[in-house]
Amino acid sequence: MLRGEGCPKNVLAIKDALEAVEGRWKLLILFALSNGPRRFKQLAREVNGITDKTLSKELKNLVDNKLISRTVHDEFPPTVEYAITTHGESLDRVIEELHQWGVSHRNEVIGK
Amino acid sequence: MLRGEGCPKNVLAIKDALEAVEGRWKLLILFALSNGPRRFKQLAREVNGITDKTLSKELKNLVDNKLISRTVHDEFPPTVEYAITTHGESLDRVIEELHQWGVSHRNEVIGK
Numbered sequence: 001m002l003r004g005e006g007c008p009k010n011v012l013a014i015k016d017a018l019e020a021v022e023g024r025w026k027l028l029i030l031f032a033l034s035n036g037p038r039r040f041k042q043l044a045r046e047v048n049g050i051t052d053k054t055l056s057k058e059l060k061n062l063v064d065n066k067l068i069s070r071t072v073h074d075e076f077p078p079t080v081e082y083a084i085t086t087h088g089e090s091l092d093r094v095i096e097e098l099h100q101w102g103v104s105h106r107n108e109v110i111g112k
Numbered sequence: 113m114l115r116g117e118g119c120p121k122n123v124l125a126i127k128d129a130l131e132a133v134e135g136r137w138k139l140l141i142l143f144a145l146s147n148g149p150r151r152f153k154q155l156a157r158e159v160n161g162i163t164d165k166t167l168s169k170e171l172k173n174l175v176d177n178k179l180i181s182r183t184v185h186d187e188f189p190p191t192v193e194y195a196i197t198t199h200g201e202s203l204d205r206v207i208e209e210l211h212q213w214g215v216s217h218r219n220e221v222i223g224k
Binding site: 010011012013014015016017018020021022027028031064065066087090091093094095097098099101102103104105106108109 | 122123124125126127128129130132133134139140143176177178199202203205206207209210211213214215216217218220221
């Protein structure tokens with residue numbers, strides 16, 4: 001992949017993938033939702049250190065990117081539930097590769 | 113990978129991998145060097161739009177992360193050459209996965 005294929009369209013697709021998962025919180029939210037649907041307050045508890053304002057912003061981004069779904073349950077009072085989508089789960093292999101390379105990178109660079 | 117393995121150590125390794133390749137320029141520099149060793153001025157020409165100051169900073173980061181090597185040739189005048197390392201080339205599979213997912217992500221989200 002690296003050899004000679006740095007054409008703009010390839011690089012654009014790679015940048016899109018990086019943007020979908022980069023930043024401090026997206027992965028942590030996806031990990032939490034990979035254990036099943038969650039409500040806002042549950043996620044706010046599970047994702048350590050995230051503020052409600054940031055969680056709202058990150059959830060909107062993940063919904064816009066179709067990595068998670070947002071469902072309003074017509075009860076009284078109405079409840080909102082977030083769940084990972086099939087497209088979100090398709091990130092599994094990318095995250096696995098990132099994880100494996102990250103472990104070897106830590107060994108290479110900081111030797112632990 | 114996603115299911116239930118969001119323990120801090122895993123997330124840390126994933127973040128290390130993302131940091132090594134994220135940003136606007138690192139991938140473009142790695143792509144240029146995957147075609148063979150380059151001198152600073154060659155890289156400045158090949159990586160469209162990058163300033164010398166930014167190129168210096170990004171090259172230092174890539175050297176510190178052992179993704180590329182910096183060799184000073186003892187000629188007159190001395191010349192400096194950058195080349196991708198084996199560790200740098202080990203990014204190939206991650207970049208391939210990011211690329212494939214990025215293409216499917218573009219289809220899913222913007223339908224092109």
